[in-house]
Amino acid sequence: MKNRLLSVIGFCCSVLFAAAVQAGESVEELLQDMAKIQADPKAHAAAITQGQERGILCFSCHGENGNSKRDYIPNLASQNAAYLFTQFEHFGNGIRKDYVMSKLAKQLKDDERVAIALYFADREVKPREQPKQPTAAGKDLYYSVCFACHGEKGHGSKEYPRIAGQPYQFLETTLLNFLHKNNDRAGSPMIAVVANLKEEQLKEVAAYVSHMP
Ligand code: HEC
Ligand code: HEC
Structure with a gap:
């Protein structure tokens, strides 16, 4: 019973979230959709859930919680969501270049890219050991x-x-x-x-x- 209730709630929320992002929108429009989702706690929570599911492609490098697995890879945790989203677009359209990122950026749908950015933005940065002391x-x-x-x-x-x-x-x-x-x-x-x-x-x-x- 409880599971069924949860799946009904999950369904309602993903519909709610999907309705905010429509096909064929420009980057500007997608950023506006993102801001609306962030302002609506239910839609935001649903997007974060979807982002965690779809972000699985990213975890091997950027870490499940957005703290990167290697020191040459950036953390995505706590990054500004709009920045994450626009950089991802930059890899997709060639403004920014990286072999893996440029390929990956072309594989995700609009609503998935928005959801993944919101998911990582919501994670926390964990302190890690750094090789050089501050001066x-x-x-x-x-x-x-x-x-x-x-x-x-x-x-x-x-x-x-x-x-x-x-x-x-x-x-x-x-x-x-x-x-x-x-x-x-x-x-x-x-x-x-x-x-x-x-x-x-x-x-x-x-x-x-x-x-x-
Ligand atoms: C094979 C490793 C790998 C995978 C998998 C990967 N990334 Fe990356 N990502 C990188 C590296 C390396 C960079 C840094 C590239 C650079 O600065 O040139 C990067 C950079 C980024 C940046 C820019 C962050 C910043 O602070 O500048 C974003 C956003 C990003 N990745 C999102 C994603 C998302 C979303 C996924 C999953 C769909 C993903 N990445 C999967 C290796 C990876
Ligand atoms: C005039 C505003 C401005 C100043 C001053 C500035 N930055 Fe930036 N910085 C930016 C912008 C805008 C970006 C995003 C760049 C892009 O999209 O390529 C950025 C990006 C970066 C990045 C890449 C972040 C990432 O995750 O991709 C680093 C690192 C950085 N800045 C470090 C610095 C440091 C260190 C200084 C001081 C020496 C500095 N910045 C001063 C505007 C500024």
């Missing part, structure tokens, strides 16, 4: 440049990604790629941000950010 120079650079967009705590906002607690290796690789204008994220605003910094400074700030809770 005062890294902290100073963070609070003179980075905080303006990524926030006081590195938690980002609607417009900017969370970077706090990402694995050092991912941060270092990503920042050095921006510095050397590696073509993987060619149009990124970060390219201008790091243009006048030195490799060593980027490593120091990466170490500081990796230890931010």
Whole structure:
């Protein structure tokens, strides 16, 4: 009886959620759908459930709870949902390039991509061991440049990604790629941000950010 009741509730909620995301919508429209789902606790909970089911494809690398399994792979936990969603679109349409991610991004339906982003955004980042200790120079650079967009705590906002607690290796690789204008994220605003910094400074700030809770 209880199981039947739960499956009826599950069915109602997935209908509720599916109704919010329609076929053939633009990225802008999908982001608006996502914001509506987030504002409705029932639809949000249903989307998170669907995201956990469909996100199974992602767990081997990004971890079931969004804490990545390898240090070169970013955490998705607690990331801003709109950022997760748009980056996934970027892999799909070639604005951002990564062999595996670019293939995967083409395999999921619109409502699945929205649900998966909401699922990972709802998980928590767990502290992990980081290879490089933070320094005062890294902290100073963070609070003179980075905080303006990524926030006081590195938690980002609607417009900017969370970077706090990402694995050092991912941060270092990503920042050095921006510095050397590696073509993987060619149009990124970060390219201008790091243009006048030195490799060593980027490593120091990466170490500081990796230890931010
Ligand atoms: C084989 C490993 C692998 C699998 C499986 C995988 N990813 Fe990734 N993902 C990566 C790597 C590596 C990166 C970093 C790529 C880069 O920065 O160039 C990444 C980056 C991302 C990013 C960008 C995050 C950021 O902070 O910049 C998102 C979003 C993402 N993956 C979502 C997913 C989703 C959703 C799935 C499941 C459908 C998935 N990934 C499956 C390896 C994987
Ligand atoms: C002017 C605003 C701005 C400033 C200042 C800024 N960032 Fe960013 N940062 C962004 C934006 C926007 C993105 C998303 C980039 C994209 O879509 O390619 C980003 C992305 C990143 C990423 C990749 C995150 C991910 O998970 O994909 C890292 C790492 C990063 N920034 C670190 C830093 C550091 C360290 C500093 C200080 C040296 C800094 N940022 C300063 C706007 C900014």
